[in-house]
Amino acid sequence: MHTLVFATNNPHKAQEVEQILGPGFIIKTLKDIGCLEDIEETEPTLEGNALLKARYVKEKYGYDCFSEDTGLEVEALDGAPGVHTARYAGEGRDPEDNIKLLLKNLEGKSTRKAQFRTVIALLMKDQEILLQGICPGSIATQKHGTGGFGYDPVFIPEGYTDTFAVLGYDVKNKISHRARAIAQLLETIRANSTESL
Ligand code: IMP
Numbered sequence: 001m002h003t004l005v006f007a008t009n010n011p012h013k014a015q016e017v018e019q020i021l022g023p024g025f026i027i028k029t030l031k032d033i034g035c036l037e038d039i040e041e042t043e044p045t046l047e048g049n050a051l052l053k054a055r056y057v058k059e060k061y062g063y064d065c066f067s068e069d070t071g072l073e074v075e076a077l078d079g080a081p082g083v084h085t086a087r088y089a090g091e092g093r094d095p096e097d098n099i100k101l102l103l104k105n106l107e108g109k110s111t112r113k114a115q116f117r118t119v120i121a122l123l124m125k126d127q128e129i130l131l132q133g134i135c136p137g138s139i140a141t142q143k144h145g146t147g148g149f150g151y152d153p154v155f156i157p158e159g160y161t162d163t164f165a166v167l168g169y170d171v172k173n174k175i176s177h178r179a180r181a182i183a184q185l186l187e188t189i190r191a192n193s194t195e196s197l
Helices: 011-021 046-061 082-087 095-105 169-175 177-193
Strands: 002-006 025-028 065-074 113-124 127-139 155-157
Touching: 002 011, 011 025, 011 177, 046 065, 046 082, 046 113, 046 127, 065 082, 065 177, 082 095, 113 177, 127 177, 169 177
Parallel strands: 002 025, 002 065
Antiparallel strands: 065 113, 113 127, 127 155
16 A cells, blocks of 8 residues: 555545545545644745645655645736735635636736646655646636636636536546646556555
């Protein structure tokens, strides 16, 4: 058995990865290893924050681990909100306020191109590996749909005419930034763990 810590407090995300990896792997969350402190994301990039969380766990608890950080990068806003995606409109982390601000800042812009980017930092067997998954698309002019979370009501993935909130999880889980990053993670974990299993 190979134990990996997923530096998250979201048990659903951890369970999802454990199911995809299959037998031979145990995925633990921060709570499972007794890490109850809030690891502050103080770095200016997604990569920096993903590494910061994973290094914290590896150094303090000694487990192989991975962490993820996701941002929405909008071309006409020079890549914003990027690392500030969750708290774009303030510390309240309110998705409605975030969307309102995004739509306002895009008024009159000639392009609405954007991408979601998920970065995963994997610390395994003394190696530090950065992986990413990108979902290209554009920002709608107004909200559509009730599914999903965060910016889903205004994000239209490339090749579609509806937002993630309209398309739903069946489509989203096949093409999303997170799904693509997790696919890379699985490939890398499997490739790196063959000798030790
Ligand atoms: P996290 O790193 O997964 O916590 O994501 C940071 C922020 O990005 C979240 O608070 C959401 O606002 C936004 N976000 C991440 N993934 C998605 C997504 O799949 N759809 C819409 N918004 C997302």
